Amino acid sequence: MIQGVQLDLISEERLESLTSMEKIRMILDEVMAGNIVVLEKGLSPEESSKLIEMTMMEINPDGFSGIEMETYPARSRSGGFLARLLGRRESPSRLTVIGPANQLKMLRKERDLISAWVSSR
């Protein structure tokens, strides 16, 4: 049988149709099944925080050991006078790749390039 790794590329439209918890659950379910998930638009800081927390709850010995995740650094954005006055400094999230920590290894990360290596289980 040919060994391989499933890669799911999730569009921005599909992500926007999901609630935060649906998004996190979908990511974790995929990754725990050994798949690599590529999000066209990354997670918000709040969602990232919950993803870390929920990942920790799913880790178990000799099973799931967590996630590897990379995204491009946020583009710098002034946000305009009103946004700065109101303190809205949230940066737009960008393309993000998430996979099982024991299968996805980042080889190189630059401002405009992410190079990763994926192994099958």
Added chain:
Amino acid sequence: MDILTQAKRRFSRFFRFFFKKKRTRIGIYGPPNAGKTTLANRIVRDWTGDALGPVSEIPHETRRARRRENVTISNSNGDSIVIDIVDTPGVTTKIDYHEFTEYGLDKEDAVKRAREATEGVAEAMHWLREDIDGVIYMLDATLDPFAQVNIMMVGIIESRDLPVVIVANKIDLPDASPARIKSAFPQHPVISISGLEGTNVDELYEKMIEFFG
């Protein structure tokens, strides 16, 4: 710091003066083995004569958040702040017990440590969401600051609008590059220290008084 940021900070201080919480809790965050507990111990020892927790070369030695109340930090100008210092478990997205067996722990102890570490990371995230008023974000200056967990954590801290001082630790080591950390987070003050040797911690105390006061 631009005029707008300064004005916002002044307004925030003015607001805090009238609606002051009983305590300002400063969380020491960062990835595992960045030197968080070493710094927490130094701060607590310098200002109370006590200590907060044990340190170890094995990652995830701190697996529960530890808090020391009413630590008063002052400078020669007579300015001071009273804070609670919260030493938190190192934040990561992965924990594999095999990592601990490489340090000589047997499987049972390594699995136990891994389980406690996962609980500790979740607890640290919970503290950040609910109970922290300012953050010292610790980085090991010999490592790549662009690691995803750092980008994520600083983003989370910024989104909560918490004041943050970034600490480039371990400058006593030959590979340390605080400049790399400054270039990674130009929007925040970065203080270079050696928590182990105490180098430059006075500058950190000054910045804490300025930022968290």
